[in-house]
């Protein structure tokens with residue numbers, strides 16, 4: 001599948017919006033990605049994640065890990081395609097960690113996946129959690145890298161689609177200056 005075909009799937013499910021948005025970080029942006037709207041369709045999730053898995057198969061992971069909640073379905077479907085285990089990390093008192101009895105054998109080759117990489121922060125936290133549990137992170141994958149490929153994770157990194165999405169401080173947002181109303185996706189309120 002080409003990047004254009006994948007983006008068409010996102011647009012078809014209203015998972016890639018263009019306009020003026022307030023992100024959960026508080027920054028403003030002209031594009032908004034809501035992967036859950038694509039991943040709610042198991043067959044589409046399976047199709048996209050098997051595409052991602054094919055790009056990462058050569059790394060020979062036996063475990064796939066992702067940060068909850070956004071990464072859980074991606075982890076599960078990539079692991080299904082690779083015949084690997086699927087784990088997820090969660091925050092406990094602010095620290096990303098493996099809970100629920102999940103464990104890794106020493107040096108177990110592990111892939112870290114995400115739905116969307118924005119700054120790479122949660123990906124880095126998940127890598128650290130896997131390493132602290134004894135696993136060896138062999139690579140990183142995402143459905144969409146919206147950092148334009150700039151998020152540096154110090155590991156082989158693959159995304160189905162790389163987008164260079166601009167984020168703006170509200171005080172510097174050109175869309176605000178143009179008087180375009182900002183929308184907070186996922187809520188009904190408009191600013």
Ligand SMILES: [Zn+2]
Nearest residue numbers: 028173175176
């Ligand atoms: Zn704005």
